Amino acid sequence: MIAVSISGKKKVRLIQVNKPKLGRGEVLMEVKYVGFCGSDLNTFLGKNPMVILPVIPGHEIGGVVAEVSDGVPDNIEVGMACTVNPYTSCGCCPSCRNRRPNACRFNQTLGVQRNGAMCEYIAVPWEKIITDDELSPFNFALVEPMSVGFHAVSRAGVTDLDTVMVIGCGMIGIGAVIRSTKRGAKVIVVDVDDEKLKLAQKIGADYIINSKSEDVHQKLTQLTKGTGPDVIIEAVGATTTYQMAINEIAFTGRIVCIGYAKTDIAFETKYFVMKEMDILGSRNSLPEDFRAVINYIRHNKSVVDLFISGIYKPENAREALEKWAANPGKVFRILIEF
Numbered sequence: 001m002i003a004v005s006i007s008g009k010k011k012v013r014l015i016q017v018n019k020p021k022l023g024r025g026e027v028l029m030e031v032k033y034v035g036f037c038g039s040d041l042n043t044f045l046g047k048n049p050m051v052i053l054p055v056i057p058g059h060e061i062g063g064v065v066a067e068v069s070d071g072v073p074d075n076i077e078v079g080m081a082c083t084v085n086p087y088t089s090c091g092c093c094p095s096c097r098n099r100r101p102n103a104c105r106f107n108q109t110l111g112v113q114r115n116g117a118m119c120e121y122i123a124v125p126w127e128k129i130i131t132d133d134e135l136s137p138f139n140f141a142l143v144e145p146m147s148v149g150f151h152a153v154s155r156a157g158v159t160d161l162d163t164v165m166v167i168g169c170g171m172i173g174i175g176a177v178i179r180s181t182k183r184g185a186k187v188i189v190v191d192v193d194d195e196k197l198k199l200a201q202k203i204g205a206d207y208i209i210n211s212k213s214e215d216v217h218q219k220l221t222q223l224t225k226g227t228g229p230d231v232i233i234e235a236v237g238a239t240t241t242y243q244m245a246i247n248e249i250a251f252t253g254r255i256v257c258i259g260y261a262k263t264d265i266a267f268e269t270k271y272f273v274m275k276e277m278d279i280l281g282s283r284n285s286l287p288e289d290f291r292a293v294i295n296y297i298r299h300n301k302s303v304v305d306l307f308i309s310g311i312y313k314p315e316n317a318r319e320a321l322e323k324w325a326a327n328p329g330k331v332f333r334i335l336i337e338f
Contacts, residue, residue, distance in 0.1 A: 149175020
């Protein structure tokens with residue numbers, strides 16, 4: 001069967017791999033759609049320190065159950081549309097012992113530390129399969145990236161009393177916007193692209209700020225009456241956006257960090273103490289985040305369709321990544337269709 005492989009900086013090609021054979025308790029999934037995410041783009045650009053090359057990318061998956069082996073529960077049936085929880089957990093590290101397996105010290109995400117799903121079939125333990133009668137494989141390919149944003153909102157403990165600022169309006173940021181609005185918070189979105197900001201407004205953001213053309217501090221002073229946001233979710237991973245979060249958060253506010261910074265960042269550490277702020281990391285997502293995203297998509301399929309920037313065949317995977325790299329601000333999500 002064919003698979004997309006990344007073997008080095010800007011080295012993408014189709015390869016032939018064996019169709020997986022099922023072990024006990026495994027499910028064979030026929031892959032229909034796989035999303036390229038930011039980590040895949042960084043792998044393509046040679047900027048992903050976590051990846052093990054060569055690698056078959058892809059952990060944002062939509063497909064169909066093609067075969068089940070002995071030991072798989074009866075409620076997982078051939079023909080069901082599904083996605084996959086792409087993370088592993090050891091069960092023994094502090095994260096796992098604290099019931100936070102999404103942050104497992106030894107996690108191996110599909111398409112990063114191990115081969116992913118950008119191929120025709122994958123075999124996974126049945127416990128990793130997530131099905132739903134109302135979602136299509138196309139819908140399922142968007143569940144994982146949105147779940148990361150949903151998880152960040154849970155980490156912040158967002159309520160209807162909060163003003164939340166989301167920095168970065170990619171798929172993960174969009175997930176954070178949706179979850180925050182569903183919890184009743186007032187939501188401010190910051191990005192550098194007007195099209196993304198308009199979409200954020202369409203899905204429920206109360207206010208939008210283009211940080212390229214507007215003074216963020218001045219606008220926030222107006223919108224929050226000088227107090228700053230109660231919660232800031234950083235979903236970019238740039239020096240300027242991390243510093244923005246520290247500078248603009250309200251006293252005793254909560255900052256949730258999703259984006260990986262590519263370089264060391266200098267902070268005015270006096271604000272850590274003066275504001276008595278909480279700075280939280282947010283990694284991957286939990287099963288309840290997947291369920292919440294699925295519930296949202298069930299009722300908002302027409303909106304979710306707006307998140308797709310392009311659909312490509314496997315033989316055009318390099319072209320898709322090159323277009324994204326050339327104009328990253330214009331892309332929400334790119335899907336590869338098998």
